[in-house]
Amino acid sequence: MNKKVLSYIIDNNLIKSGDKILVAFSGGPDSLCLLNILQELKNELNIEIGAAHLNHLLRGEDAFKDEEFVINICKEKNIPCYVKRVDINKYSKENKLSSELAGRNVRYDFFDEILKKEGFNKIATAHNANDQAETIIFRLMRGTGLEGLSGIKVSRDNKIIRPILCLSRREVEKYIEEKDLNPRIDKTNFEKIYNRNKIRLDIIPYIQDNFNKDIVKTLNRMSLLIQKDNAFIERFSIKVYNEYCKKDNDSKIFILDKKLFKEDEAIVTRVIRNALTDYSQSHYDFEMKHIYDILELSKKETGKIIDLPKNISVENIYGDIKISSRSKENIIYDKREIAINKKEIGKEKINFSNYEFIMSILNNQSNKSLNLKESNLVKYFDLDKIRENVLFRTRKNGDKIIPLGMRGQKKLKDIFINMKIPKESRDLIPLICFDDEIAWIVGLKISDSFKVTNNSKNILKIVAKRKE
Known part of the structure; x- marks a missing residue:
């Protein structure tokens, strides 16, 4: 023996x-x-x-x-x-x-x-x-x-x-x-x-x-025969999993890309199972019913949510599937406001939300020498259109902006929906206001009211650096 x-x-x-x-x-x-x-x-x-x-x-x-x-x-x-x-x-x-x-x-x-x-x-x-x-x-x-x-x-x-x-x-x-x-x-x-x-x-x-x-x-x-066949399919499904599963370990959020659901169902179900197992660190709490619930969720409209064992929440976000914890303890909403007087611009770095902001003034700078499309996190504004303060804050109910190239105002809520920004992320996005008007939804849109033109003499440059 x-x-x-x-x-x-x-x-x-x-x-x-x-x-x-x-x-x-x-x-x-x-x-x-x-x-x-x-x-x-x-x-x-x-x-x-x-x-x-x-x-x-x-x-x-x-x-x-x-x-x-x-x-x-x-x-x-x-x-x-x-x-x-x-x-x-x-x-x-x-x-x-x-x-x-x-x-x-x-x-x-x-x-x-x-x-x-x-x-x-x-x-x-x-x-x-x-x-x-x-x-x-x-x-x-x-x-x-x-x-x-x-x-x-x-x-x-x-x-x-x-x-x-x-x-x-x-x-x-x-x-x-x-x-x-x-x-x-x-x-x-x-x-x-x-x-x-x-x-x-x-x-x-x-x-x-x-x-x-x-x-x-x-x-x-x-x-033993089935294990060999299954191992082959598993190896392939892991490649697909690594391609379509995006992980934010800090926020403990997994995102399954909508492209995953165009793959064969035998692969999709395995990728979902691997994601649940990886996220929860448990091999035993999920059944095929849970996997097919997620498969059905991928076909529903955005915003639909289902709850699973191990305190897991699964949400359809414009076709992508977000796996996260039902607990909101790890999400910190920065509701502070930081106001900088126009005269104090450039004297210090501003730390707000998940960003560090560096502001500098360019005097008598021709806008032809500026790369206005340099980056979503580097923007230029007409300094002379700011009366007193630069304000850093998060969104409030009813917030509006006049997007660059438009004349009328648009609600931030509608902009977030159109740009498919997840609900839980919207309260984390910094807004930079000049006096009482929103000038920049950081990383997304700037206001037409403070754009740099050929007549701009003094220009405010703001660089946003995301913290690691």
């Missing part, structure tokens, strides 16, 4: 010399088998191992006996042991999660905590070939795609490994008998109130008796 597992580890490049591996140890047959095999292969693989046990406080006295068993086994084998107790029922209610999802989240948070604190670099879980078959059937009945049908991966993120995925449950039981090990048995595994248990106890035995006695091997073989 050790040779079979060792070969599987080598073939799948699961373990490297010098690895520190944390075994998820429940005390049951599978995890005891895994712990024992890795302990026996320890010198050959040149690794260190430890064990982590999470007491979910779900099974009364049995849960504490499991915990005691785990601690004693680790003492016997001289293996570092880490134990934590969490009331999963309480946690699931507080976080509005199923008990299964709550348990998984808490377990992996616990494992990651140990990895960071104790220097382990990999987590080994004790999934076996029967677990793989049960998972595939379970997902098939719920409705799934290629990713779901590929089942449990032998490794993930070069951190989570499944060294005994090659062993059937019967092989694990045989190993336990031969080694005279006495694992803890979870009685709930034999209760048919859970769908997974019904698959294990009823459906798979029925298929074995009536259709295919090797159904476990068959499903595992199918899983």
